[in-house]
Amino acid sequence: MRRRRGLAALLGPPLLWLVVAYLGALAVIFATAFWTTDPFTNLVVRTFTLENFREVGSSTYAGIIGRTLLIAVLVTVLCVVVAVPFAFFMARVAPRRFRGLLLAGILVPLWASYLVKAYAWRTMVQSGGVLDSTFGSTPGYGLAAVVLTLTYLWLPYMVLPVYAAFERLPESQLEASADLGGRPLTTFRRVVVPSLLPAIAAGSVFTFSLSLGDYIAVQIVGGKLQVLGTAVLQNITLDLPFAAALGTASVIIMVLYLLAVRRTGALDNL
Incomplete structure (x- = not known):
């Protein structure tokens, strides 16, 4: 039991880094793909849209x-x-x-x-x-x-x-x-x-x-x-x-x- 707890404590930080740095970054990219850009300022506008994926599917x-x-x-x-x-x-x-x-x-x-x-x-x-x-x-x-x-x-x-x-x-x-x-x-x-x-x-x-x-x-x-x-x-x-x-x-x-x-x-x- 102690060995399992020690192993969990040892692997905890690397797993946390994986979830936050890797999976978290992928989640942010995925969320950003549903936003849009202001055509005048080029700033990201957090408004849900599927237009980006429609354009990705264009010829x-x-x-x-x-x-x-x-x-x-x-x-x-x-x-x-x-x-x-x-x-x-x-x-x-x-x-x-x-x-x-x-x-x-x-x-x-x-x-x-x-x-x-x-x-x-x-x-x-x-x-x-x-x-x-x-x-x-x-x-x-x-x-x-x-x-x-x-x-x-x-x-x-x-x-x-x-x-x-x-x-x-x-x-x-x-x-x-x-x-x-x-x-x-x-x-x-x-x-x-x-x-x-x-x-x-x-x-x-x-x-x-x-x-x-x-x-x-x-x-x-x-x-x-x-x-x-x-x-x-x-x-x-x-x-x-x-x-x-x-x-x-x-x-x-x-x-x-x-x-x-x-x-x-x-x-x-x-």
Whole structure:
């Protein structure tokens, strides 16, 4: 009993901070989304209205939300395509003495400045940059550049859970599949893939959510591309309630995504 009281006293302040600072901030954003702005003074008027959400549902902003979702999905898919073979090599092919170095190679970019990495990709995709000089063409600033940059930025968040899944995969299951006559492709489809799906879903929580809310990389390599984050940034000083409505839309999208991911058991891998 004393241990439980001591644990409750220890966890009380962090839980209180979570409720006040995190959930409280979300509640304020949600409430602000139902207010309006005085067109002459740009001051927030605490009058209930649904006009902000009607405007969010307009064709202009629906297109921006759809484009943002497309970017998040493309980044997540590319991260999976790159992470699975790389994690397999790290966990199953590379000698054990080199695995720590490979794992460090994945983690080190996370310590580098976000802006440095984003501006590095800006110099790579620009006309006359590395891609143009090497391959004779470059996507330039725009959707493709944003997808490539965000894939590079968030790839470690996909590699790490997939690598852990490969590490946990029992060798006996692979041997049993081979003993029963399973070909490599059959073993991969029926044994490996079911073991990887929760890890991939867990990694996608990071890649999808981080891509959904990013606006800095978009400003650096996106040219005139508009996404949900840049729309919030542009409206936050002129029309705070509308910016809050856009932010609420992104929160709703992530809640729906997390509910879908939860059914895969991926949240147990976080």
